[in-house]
Amino acid sequence: MMQQYVNVSPDSAMMQQYVNVSPDSAMMQQSHDEKKLWKIKKLLQDNDLNKRLLVTMNMAKKFLLPVLGTPHDTIEEGIVVAIWDVDTRTQHSLLLQKWSKSYVLTGDWNRDFVKRRSLKRHDMVGLYWDPSNNRFNFSVLPPEEYIVHIKPLILALSENNQYSYNLH
Known part of the structure; x- marks a missing residue:
């Protein structure tokens, strides 16, 4: 199987598809005090x-x-x-x-x-x-407090601040 690398910026929609933990996501909505x-x-x-x-x-x-x-x-x-x-x-x-x-x-x-x-x-x-x-x-x-489910992903930051990632 050939590995494919794609360059994306950290805030791109493609990156959010694989690492969906934006500050407004359901996972992040629990109150700060409750987590502490x-x-x-x-x-x-x-x-x-x-x-x-x-x-x-x-x-x-x-x-x-x-x-x-x-x-x-x-x-x-x-x-x-x-x-x-x-x-x-x-x-x-x-x-x-x-x-x-x-x-x-x-x-x-x-x-x-x-x-x-x-x-x-x-x-x-x-x-x-x-x-x-x-x-x-x-x-x-509850599981949502501690598990973030993402597809296996390898990230690398390039010189021009672009992330390269490889999906496994």
Whole structure:
């Protein structure tokens, strides 16, 4: 199969046909505040569907630890945190622990979230701290919040600011 390269400007109709994420598209219409609400967004992997939800060290240091006000050595042993499932309006408790290079939410994660909510690989979940209720809020985020479907595309910027692209 012969590959075809076409030069188009970044704002051309042809480019928009393949990468349709203009500021006024339906995908972009969700309010800015609502998108900022979910501080931790996690695309579930196979290992998250077992006994624990892994949170990266960076995300934990940025969004979990500051709100808990708990000494780091206590977290290594594990602390119980309240989790409110905003979708089903149910309260749960999970154990937050520090592992060598990450943090994990364990306890009844599998029963209370994975099985009860029928979570699967590539589902996106979100967490944020609710200071008025002293708990983390949890939600399964809809696909349109995190997936942009485009045809496979390779872009290259030429000297005259034209994009060359190759559809696969």
